[in-house]
Amino acid sequence: MAGYESGLKVTQMTLALNLVIALLLGPLMAGVVRKFVRARLHSRQGPPVLQPFYDICKLLGKEDLRSSSSPIVDFAPIVVMAATITAALLTPMGMRSPLAGHGDLIVFVNLVTIAVVGTVMVGLSSASPYSLIGAAREIMMHIMVEPVLVICLIVAAVKAQSLLFWHMAEGATAGGMSISMVIATIAMLMAMQAQIGKQPFDIAEAETEVMGGAFVELSGPRLALFQWASFARQIVYASMLAAIFIPWGIDLAPPWNLGAHLLKLLGVYVLVGIVDVVHPRIRVEQAIKFFVIIIVLSLIGLGLAIGGY
Amino acid sequence: MTTQELATQLQERFDAEQGEPDGLASPGWLSVTVCSDRLLDAIRWLWEDAGYRFLISAGSDLRRERGKYLVTNLFAQDEHGIYLAVHTEVDPEQPSIPSITPIVPAANWTERELRDMIGVVPEGHPDPRRLVLADDWPEDLYPLRWDVEHGIKPPPSDCQVPREPPPEGSSVVPLGPYFPSLEEPAYFRLFVEGEEVVGADYRGFYNHRGIEKMGCSVLTYNQIPFIAERICGICGCVHSTAYCQAVERAAGIEIPERAKYIRTIMLELERMQSHLLWLGIAGHIVGFDTVLMQTWRMREPIMWLSEKLSGNRRVYGGNIIGGVRLDIPTEVHQDVLDMLDKLETEWKALYKSIPGDTSLMARLRGTGVLPHELAVERCVVGPTARGSGVAIDTRLDHPYAAYDRLEFEKCVHDGCDNLSRTLVRLDETLVSIGLIRQALQQMPDGPILTQIDEDIPGGFEGFSGVEAPRGEVVHWVLTGDENRPTRWRPRAPTYANLQVVPPMLKGSQLADAPINIASFDPCFSCTDRMEVVDMRTDDEYD
Numbered sequence: 001m002a003g004y005e006s007g008l009k010v011t012q013m014t015l016a017l018n019l020v021i022a023l024l025l026g027p028l029m030a031g032v033v034r035k036f037v038r039a040r041l042h043s044r045q046g047p048p049v050l051q052p053f054y055d056i057c058k059l060l061g062k063e064d065l066r067s068s069s070s071p072i073v074d075f076a077p078i079v080v081m082a083a084t085i086t087a088a089l090l091t092p093m094g095m096r097s098p099l100a101g102h103g104d105l106i107v108f109v110n111l112v113t114i115a116v117v118g119t120v121m122v123g124l125s126s127a128s129p130y131s132l133i134g135a136a137r138e139i140m141m142h143i144m145v146e147p148v149l150v151i152c153l154i155v156a157a158v159k160a161q162s163l164l165f166w167h168m169a170e171g172a173t174a175g176g177m178s179i180s181m182v183i184a185t186i187a188m189l190m191a192m193q194a195q196i197g198k199q200p201f202d203i204a205e206a207e208t209e210v211m212g213g214a215f216v217e218l219s220g221p222r223l224a225l226f227q228w229a230s231f232a233r234q235i236v237y238a239s240m241l242a243a244i245f246i247p248w249g250i251d252l253a254p255p256w257n258l259g260a261h262l263l264k265l266l267g268v269y270v271l272v273g274i275v276d277v278v279h280p281r282i283r284v285e286q287a288i289k290f291f292v293i294i295i296v297l298s299l300i301g302l303g304l305a306i307g308g309y
Numbered sequence: 310m311t312t313q314e315l316a317t318q319l320q321e322r323f324d325a326e327q328g329e330p331d332g333l334a335s336p337g338w339l340s341v342t343v344c345s346d347r348l349l350d351a352i353r354w355l356w357e358d359a360g361y362r363f364l365i366s367a368g369s370d371l372r373r374e375r376g377k378y379l380v381t382n383l384f385a386q387d388e389h390g391i392y393l394a395v396h397t398e399v400d401p402e403q404p405s406i407p408s409i410t411p412i413v414p415a416a417n418w419t420e421r422e423l424r425d426m427i428g429v430v431p432e433g434h435p436d437p438r439r440l441v442l443a444d445d446w447p448e449d450l451y452p453l454r455w456d457v458e459h460g461i462k463p464p465p466s467d468c469q470v471p472r473e474p475p476p477e478g479s480s481v482v483p484l485g486p487y488f489p490s491l492e493e494p495a496y497f498r499l500f501v502e503g504e505e506v507v508g509a510d511y512r513g514f515y516n517h518r519g520i521e522k523m524g525c526s527v528l529t530y531n532q533i534p535f536i537a538e539r540i541c542g543i544c545g546c547v548h549s550t551a552y553c554q555a556v557e558r559a560a561g562i563e564i565p566e567r568a569k570y571i572r573t574i575m576l577e578l579e580r581m582q583s584h585l586l587w588l589g590i591a592g593h594i595v596g597f598d599t600v601l602m603q604t605w606r607m608r609e610p611i612m613w614l615s616e617k618l619s620g621n622r623r624v625y626g627g628n629i630i631g632g633v634r635l636d637i638p639t640e641v642h643q644d645v646l647d648m649l650d651k652l653e654t655e656w657k658a659l660y661k662s663i664p665g666d667t668s669l670m671a672r673l674r675g676t677g678v679l680p681h682e683l684a685v686e687r688c689v690v691g692p693t694a695r696g697s698g699v700a701i702d703t704r705l706d707h708p709y710a711a712y713d714r715l716e717f718e719k720c721v722h723d724g725c726d727n728l729s730r731t732l733v734r735l736d737e738t739l740v741s742i743g744l745i746r747q748a749l750q751q752m753p754d755g756p757i758l759t760q761i762d763e764d765i766p767g768g769f770e771g772f773s774g775v776e777a778p779r780g781e782v783v784h785w786v787l788t789g790d791e792n793r794p795t796r797w798r799p800r801a802p803t804y805a806n807l808q809v810v811p812p813m814l815k816g817s818q819l820a821d822a823p824i825n826i827a828s829f830d831p832c833f834s835c836t837d838r839m840e841v842v843d844m845r846t847d848d849e850y851d
Contacts, residue, residue, distance in 0.1 A: 042602035129482045129501075133819070199596055200668050208594045208823050279668050281596030283820040284504060286671055 015089065015098040017258070021239070022088035025262075026231035027052035029238075029269050037273035052231060059224035067217040070125040077225035080118035084229045087111040088236050092169050092243040094261030095254065104163035105153050109146070115233060116142045119226070123214025134213020137284050138204040141194055144291040148191035151298040155184040156244045158305040165244065172247035179309045183301035185245040189271070190294050192241060194287070196234045198272055200279035201287055209281075238268040310389050312339040319343075323351040325395075337707060338558070340394040340770060345406055348397050352382065352409045361386050361393065362701070363688045364774075364783050364805075366409075366419045367798035368427035370454045372401055374768070374795070378429050380406050381798075382416075383772065383785060387706040392772055394785070399429050408434040415688035418808055426453040441514050444468045452522055453796075459519070459526040473510040475500040482819065484826070486515060493833040497810075497826065504819045509811040513833060524797040525789075530556060530765060533797065534628050537784075540799060541832055543586060546579045547777035548799060549628035551784035554709055556630050559771025559788045564759055568632035569711040570752040574645075575624040575633075576710065576775070577741040577748070581652070582611045582623065583778035584734040584741075587830045591731065594823045595672045607655050610648045617641065630765075632758035642749050649742045656742075660735050673728035677825035679813050680725055687809040690802045691780020692737065693829050696730035698723030703776035715747045727821075727828040734830075764792065777802055779830045803832045 031049040039046025048054070066073055089099045090108050116138065123135025157163050159181060160171030172181060194201035205213040215226060242264035243250060249260025282290070310318075316339055319325035325341040343351045355361040364383040371379050378399040385392050399406055406423075408431035410416045420431040421440035428451035442452075445468040451457060475481050475498075485496035494515040500508040520540060524533050537552045538545030550572055557564060585608035592600025612622040619627055619635050627635045637645075663669065679689070684697035694701055702719045704712045720736035722729035767790040775782045780802030789795035806829045817825055 042599055043606050044602060129480060133482065133501075133504075202596055203820075206596065206820070208596065209820055277599050279597070280592070280600075280666075280672050281820075282668055282671055283818055285818070 011098050014093075014095050017095065018088050018091065018093050018098055019085070021093050022085060022232040022235055023228070025265075026235040027056065027228070029235065029265065030231050032266075033269050033273040037270055038277055041274070041277045052227075056224050056228050059219075059227070060221050062220035064220050064222065066222070068125050068127070072121045072125040073218075073222065076118040076122045076125075077222045077229075080115045081225050081229045081232075083111045083114040083118070084232045084236065087115070088232055088239075090165065091236050091239045092165050092250075093239045094243075094250070094258035096166050100164065100166045105150075105157055105165070106163065108165070109150055109153070112149070112233075113142070113146065115229065116146075119214050122218065122226075126214075126217040128216050130210040130212070130216045131214055134204050134206075134210045134216065137206075137210070138214055140284055141201065141204055141287065144288050144295075145191050145194045148187050148291065148294050148298050149195065151295070151302050152184040152188040152191065153240075153244075155180050155298070155301050155305045158302070165240075169243045169247075169250050172244055173250045175247075177247065178305075180301045180305035181245065181247075183297060183304070185241070187294050187298040187301065188241055188245055190291075192237045192268075193272060193275060194291070195237055196230070196272070198276040200282045202276075202281050203284050203287055206281055234269075235265070238265050238272075241268055310386075310391070312336060312391055315339055315391060315393070316341065319351065322354065323347040325351065337390050338392050338772065340396065340772075342396040342398065345397050345399065348395075349407050349409065349412065351395060353412050355384055355393070355395075356413050359386065360388065363413045363415045364781075365785070365798065365800040366416060366423060367785050367796060368423040368429050368453065369787055369796035370427060371795070373455060377401065378404060378427060379787075380423065380429060381785065382409065383783060385707065385774065385781075387701045390707055392707060392774065394770065394772060404428055405430040405432050407432050410434050413688075414686055415805065415808065418804065425451070427451055428454065438471050441517065444470050452519070453525070455526075459522050472498070472512075476508055478502060479507050484822065486512070493831075495831070495833040497814075497822075499814065499819065499822055501819050506814050506817050506819055506822055509814045511807070511811055513807070516833065521797060521799070525794060527793075529792045530630055530794070533794075534630070535626070537799065538625050538628075540801065541777075543583050543623075543832065544579050544777045544779065544782075546575050546624050546627065547775045547782045548784070548801075550576060550710070551773045551775040551782045552786070552797070552799070553628045553630050554773035554775070555771035555784045555786040556765065556788070556794070557771070558773060559769040559786055560630075560761075560765040562631055562759055562761060564632045565756045566711075566753050567636075567755045568757045568759075570748050571633045571635070571637055571757060572628065572710040573712060573715070573748050574637060574745055574752075575618075575627050577744045578611060578615060578624055580778045581738050581741045582608050582615070583830075584738045585611070587734060587778075587827075588731070591824060591827055594827050595669070597669065604659075607652060607659075610651065614645060614648050617644065629758065631761050632756070634758070636757055637749075637752070645745065645749060649745060653739065653742050656735075656738055660739075663731075663735070670728065672821075672824065673726065673731055674724070675726050675728075676821045677727040677730075677813065677817065677828050678725050679809065681723070683809060683812065684725075687805070689780070689806045689809050691777065691806070691830075692720075692730050692733040693780060693806045693809075695719065695721045695733045696828075697725045701781075703774045703781045707774050709773065709775060711748060711751075712744075714751065715744055717744055727824060730828045767795070779803060779832060780806060801832060803829070807831055807833075 031052045035046040035049050087108055090103045091097055120135045120139050123131045156168040156172060160168040197205055242261060246264050250257055252260055316327055319341050323343055324347060325343045327341055361384040364385055366382045369379040371377050378401060380397045380399055382395045397406060406429055408420055410420055418440055420434050423429050424431060425439055425442040445466045447463050479500040479502045482499045482501045484499060487494055496512040498510040499506050520536055533552055534549035537548040540548045585604045589601040589604040615624045616622050619625060627633050679697050681698045684694050684699050698721060700719050700721045705719060717740050720733050720740060722732045765788055767788050769788045771786045773784055782802060783800040785798040786794045787796040810826055814822060814825060
């Protein structure tokens with residue numbers, strides 16, 4: 001019984017930890033990158049580090065205006081937020097994830113897809129042509145990028161002989177780097193850039209082309225939820241990348257394993273931020289061509305992993 | 310061919326008489342009158358055989374002076390350096406003239422404007438819609454007739470806006486009425502299938518400010534430069550320079566040498582800041598905000614320098630008829646040179662890095678193709694033309710100010726795409742740096758303003774082209790008696806360039822539409838001066 005209780009305690013602690021990381025560290029990291037990477041490379045002062053929080057708070061306090069009576073607009077933001085938070089609870093963030101034993105790779109991929117589908121549904125429920133185009137682009141990008149994500153995670157699963165993320169993370173750390181994992185890491189980085197809508201893949205929301213795409217008709221609290229979920233989603237992907245594909249530090253004693261994770265997260269964010277700043281947006285068909293190559297690359301990685309490399 | 314030979318030819322072929330009294334009787338300028346029966350023949354010969362480029366037409370109400378309307382078509386021959394004005398008198402009882410648009414497609418807008426503003430109907434014009442006037446503006450009220458007062462406001466009324474229906478199977482994606490990435494009033498309706506643009510409809514002229522009417526009814530000669538500069542928010546100096554040169558030509562005023570050099574320097578400063586501004590916006594449009602931030606940072610010292618010279622962040626208020634009002638004293642020369650050195654270093658580094666940026670090249674190369682033939686046919690100007698291999702540059706073809714004494718070359722690229730237009734502007738900025746250095750070195754001492762003691766006589770015409778950052782600005786002036794022109798007709802370069810956008814957009818990707826439009830560096834407010842419009846895909850009148 002003692003073991004069960006201590007296990008419960010760990011779960012409660014990591015539950016709180018993952019929630020804090022996803023909901024609070026997400027916007028904070030975005031603010032840090034905006035201020036110290038993006039603005040510096042632009043020769044600008046940049047907004048305050050806490051600006052993402054100010055934005056969210058301001059939007060949450062606004063009147064709930066809506067342009068469509070569709071019930072989708074009521075539920076989608078909540079569903080997207082809930083799916084993202086659940087995905088965050090499945091993700092190892094320095095320590096064993098709170099839902100580690102309750103969901104695996106397949107659940108995670110489904111949760112991620114639910115979040116994207118929610119966004120697409122909101123876009124399609126509006127009559128604005130920008131919104132429709134944005135939704136179409138969002139789904140096109142997702143169709144190209146999701147396979148990369150799945151294949152890369154399967155590579156890690158094959159290496160660890162388990163579909164549970166915690167096993168993958170531990171297995172990767174214990175086993176060290178292999179050729180297949182290096183390939184998967186590279187593919188995963190590319191996929192992440194697209195999943196979180198950073199340049200050169202800011203295609204679905206392209207401000208100067210489709211005015212924010214699927215979100216163009218949203219405002220107030222609903223927009224705030226989408227933005228917040230988007231910050232959380234970034235940290236989920238970054239954590240996944242940091243925990244499984246950068247195999248270092250996870251076996252350190254607490255709280256050093258958490259510290260190592262945060263350090264890796266910062267590295268991933270800075271890298272993503274730099275790539276974002278030095279690229280223009282490419283067109284959707286150029287992105288699709290690009291990801292066909294990445295899918296082939298990650299399949300090669302998978303083949304190597306199955307072959308034991 | 311000299312202007313004298315041209316006059317003889319036109320006389321023999323089309324009974325064209327040289328105008329009198331004539332402010333244009335100097336080398337490089339010619340003004341003739343052709344009767345309306347021979348007009349089409351004359352235009353066809355000029356356009357098809359003699360290699361003339363259409364600029365603009367102007368309608369003037371001369372019922373008080375001569376009992377006629379006057380329609381003036383302006384042409385340029387760039388090889389021989391000739392500007393030609395072809396006048397046709399129109400009887401007020403029968404206000405119509407054969408339309409030249411079927412021969413010269415570039416005359417489409419200006420002939421519709423003629424119908425809207427003066428009420429002279431171009432017979433046989435393919436597009437019956439209004440161009441400039443609002444759709445609910447009363448019939449039979451023609452703003453530029455002398456007996457229509459300045460500042461009248463007819464009450465608004467309900468009316469049907471004639472919009473082009475989208476082709477079957479396509480949906481409409483609006484860009485505007487407030488152009489989202491250039492923050493100006495312009496309304497493109499893109500007809501889209503999936504991600505492909507299959508057609509476009511343009512509606513503009515929302516920003517009419519009645520500037521021409523004001524110039525011909527309220528202001529005096531020396532007040533107009535102030536208003537002319539405000540035609541454009543970015544390149545104002547080109548308009549006041551072109552206006553002043555046109556009036557100076559009409560009145561036969563010779564301006565001091567030093568003033569010519571100062572005008573040159575002001576114009577080149579303006580070109581540099583405008584090209585930097587454009588590059589930044591182009592970067593922003595393709596989602597490359599780093600380009601926006603860095604080019605605008607590089608642009609800032611030019612603005613500071615302008616402020617030092619003129620008191621404004623752009624060189625405003627410098628021009629006046631007879632010369633310039635602001636001097637560039639020797640103490641400031643070093644500041645200018647320092648600014649140029651810094652800009653040149655940074656600009657060269659930027660220039661070097663662009664071809665190496667594969668994702669930027671993927672957005673620019675091969676997109677927004679404006680074929681050479683289309684560019685020639687629609688008489689586009691400036692970097693838009695030079696990016697399609699049309700080697701025209703007013704500074705060299707029809708020299709003004711001090712350009713004939715400076716050494717430089719035309720920047721021409723023949724890729725016909727967004728990349729070529731970008732490279733033209735990158736090159737031109739370096740050329741501008743060289744031009745300012747030369748001008749500062751050569752600038753003679755002396756007065757900057759010719760005193761004008763006598764009134765400017767009425768009934769003369771003057772006409773001047775200036776190479777603005779966006780292309781050739783043309784101002785045509787007919788002097789009048791009340792210390793103001795009878796007719797003043799400015800043409801912004803975007804007026805010529807914008808007409809080619811709908812045919813060019815056809816077949817492009819939706820994602821490329823904003824950068825394709827922006828690659829022309831359109832300035833909607835310059836073009837509008839006046840009131841409402843439509844534009845169509847080319848197949849409607851082809």
